[in-house]
Amino acid sequence: MLVKAVAHHTTASFIRVVGSEFVQKYLGEGPRMVRDVFRLARENSPSIVFIDEIDAIATKRFDAQTGADREVQRILLELLNQMDGFDQTSNVKVIMATNRADTLDPALLRPGRLDRKIEFPTPDRRQKRLIFQTITSKMNLSEEVDLEEFVSRPDKLSGAEIAAICQEAGMHAVRKNRYVILSKDLEKGYKANVKKEDSNFEFYK
Structure with missing residues (x-):
């Protein structure tokens, strides 16, 4: 809801996806969906891409033993590639949410990709x-x-x-x-x- 409020007050297009939606049955479908989402965001800029439960596809990389694990890592690589392709004139911003920030891949958290990390603690x-x-x-x-x-x-x-x-x-x-x-x-x-x-x-x- 906070992200929707941001989109409303900035008159930006709002694109919401859940991380697990990128994990598909067939190989290559996940990275293609990532490209489609960011292409849609660029076509409708200014826009905000909100990816909920990002930990579903952006956990720390390891030596994958199964095809499913390798596919998830390919999805993450495509996501990093798309985020690196933005410049200041693209008018596309990315917001991500997770309740497992400790599991995220360090490459996703470096400056230039996610510039601000905001924690929402339990209410006082x-x-x-x-x-x-x-x-x-x-x-x-x-x-x-x-x-x-x-x-x-x-x-x-x-x-x-x-x-x-x-x-x-x-x-x-x-x-x-x-x-x-x-x-x-x-x-x-x-x-x-x-x-x-x-x-x-x-x-x-």
Whole structure:
């Protein structure tokens, strides 16, 4: 969403792809798709190419033993080649996102390819409060609900987890045939999304 906002405020064309989409069944399809994406970006410049989950194709290179691994490395080489082909007059910018920055190939991270590395840590208390308030602003909360009770908890929550908590609270209220979300509904959503072991999944019952 942040990338979409950047594209909107710069009136640039927005091209979004997921890294895993470049990994295809037949050899050569992935590099061809990379070339097609960047050709489309140049034809519609100014444009922004956003590649999500870039770690799917840009992990550190190694001595590949299988054809699939070699194909992924060819996709990365084509991506590096396309990024090197840009100049300041091309009006094409590349933004990438990953939650595994530690696995990326150093060649991708060097200056001239990706000039800025921005980390988005989990929200602090003030930011959590704003996210809770924004998400629940369109929800029918009971007057008894105190969002500060959930904001003040020490658990590190991402924006997506906060959204999941609120969504689960709404679903719990619906299952109880209520139009108003109570504090216990939010508590249920909190426990379903935060207070659980890795192997303990909350399924609908």
